[in-house]
Amino acid sequence: MTKAVLITGASRGIGRATARLAAARGWSVGINYSSNEAAARETAALVEGAGARALLLRGDIADEAAVIAMFDAFTRVFGRLDGFVNNAGIVAPGLPLADMDAARLKRIFDTNVFGAYLCAREAVRRMSMQRGGHGGAIVNLSSAAARLGSPNEYVDYAGSKAAIDTLTIGLSKEVGPQGVRVNAVRPGLIDTEIHASGGRPDRAAVLGAQTPLGRAGSADEVAESIVWLLSDAASYVTGAIIDVTGGR
Numbered sequence: 001m002t003k004a005v006l007i008t009g010a011s012r013g014i015g016r017a018t019a020r021l022a023a024a025r026g027w028s029v030g031i032n033y034s035s036n037e038a039a040a041r042e043t044a045a046l047v048e049g050a051g052a053r054a055l056l057l058r059g060d061i062a063d064e065a066a067v068i069a070m071f072d073a074f075t076r077v078f079g080r081l082d083g084f085v086n087n088a089g090i091v092a093p094g095l096p097l098a099d100m101d102a103a104r105l106k107r108i109f110d111t112n113v114f115g116a117y118l119c120a121r122e123a124v125r126r127m128s129m130q131r132g133g134h135g136g137a138i139v140n141l142s143s144a145a146a147r148l149g150s151p152n153e154y155v156d157y158a159g160s161k162a163a164i165d166t167l168t169i170g171l172s173k174e175v176g177p178q179g180v181r182v183n184a185v186r187p188g189l190i191d192t193e194i195h196a197s198g199g200r201p202d203r204a205a206v207l208g209a210q211t212p213l214g215r216a217g218s219a220d221e222v223a224e225s226i227v228w229l230l231s232d233a234a235s236y237v238t239g240a241i242i243d244v245t246g247g248r
């Protein structure tokens with residue numbers, strides 16, 4: 001039976017690259033997106049081009065009802081949930097904490113922490129062998145920011161990703177006995193549109209040049225680690241947090 005993976009925020013960037021690679025490795029793919037349906041359709045075309053089934057799932061990961069509806073629609077269509085990639089995440093323009101307003105902080109933590117926790121919960125509810133599932137693998141997207149702290153840029157985002165590291169450690173211990181592996185990938189400076197949404201489109205290229213490998217990474221390079229962690233090749237790996245940072 002073909003395995004099925006649900007990826008949040010898959011209309012572009014690392015989520016899209018993961019969708020395409022997972023499809024090439026034989027997974028059916030659920031493509032969650034928040035608003036850009038045209039971009040999500042492009043991801044679906046890449047998945048189908050790789051010979052796999054694609055399902056578009058619109059929904060805000062910070063909205064509990066939308067998250068539950070998304071997982072329900074996914075399992076209705078594919079009949080199973082083997083993999084889940086907790087990828088959707090946001091940054092806001094660089095500022096010192098003293099200048100951040102409450103609305104910004106709430107938005108960052110609502111999406112990156114509350115949304116990611118809700119999605120992980122729904123994945124476990126369907127994968128856990130104690131709850132009628134047949135096991136599975138969850139991969140959370142953290143960030144090198146979780147250990148660097150991102151001073152004067154976004155300590156809010158950095159803290160939200162530290163929560164993802166802690167979720168990975170705790171949840172992996174909680175659900176390992178239930179047949180569910182939980183790991184994280186911690187990207188560094190990856191060339192995607194997220195930097196433009198933080199006001200600095202050239203951020204990955206400029207800062208990437210200062211890493212030990214001397215360049216920014218690509219979304220495809222991050223996807224390789226994610227899809228490996230989803231796969232049976234990583235069957236004894238859980239609670240791991242893999243840096244894909246060019247040594248940063």
Ligand code: NAD
Pocket residue numbers: 008009010011012013014015032033034035059060061062086087088089090111115141142143144186187188189190191192193194195197204
């Ligand atoms: P991106 O901005 O290109 O893609 C993120 C996607 O998530 C977008 O399509 C966006 O629409 C979606 N999204 C945001 N909020 C959402 C919500 N509430 N509901 C549903 N979808 C939502 O970013 P990316 O660079 O591909 O990042 C993917 C993940 O990797 C994020 O969690 C990010 O924090 C993490 N990351 C990225 C980098 C990097 O340098 N690019 C570095 C470290 C970590």
